Amino acid sequence: MIYFVNILPQSNGDHVIHTENCAHLPNMRQRTILGYFKTSMEAIEVAKKNYAKCNGCRDCSEAIYNNYN
Structure with a gap:
């Protein structure tokens, strides 16, 4: 799977990881x-x-969503 990161942080400072789809x-x-x-x-x-x-994105990268920081 190809992954991307949002270069603009969310309001809490997180840069979210997404899959290509x-x-x-x-x-x-x-x-x-x-x-x-x-x-x-x-x-x-x-x-x-x-x-x-x-x-991680809650929808496409749930395995790391809120489990990594």
Whole structure:
């Protein structure tokens, strides 16, 4: 699965991780590609190298939603 991260943080400071097919995927100017990963845990590890606070999307990355910060 290809994962993206929202480059604009939410009001709580989280940068949200999304899959390529997510209905909530930000537009192209508001996201950056993380790459292809087997799991959302792998994707968030890469995202945390650039963003201190990350979280998974409740709909497409539920395995890491509110379980990682």
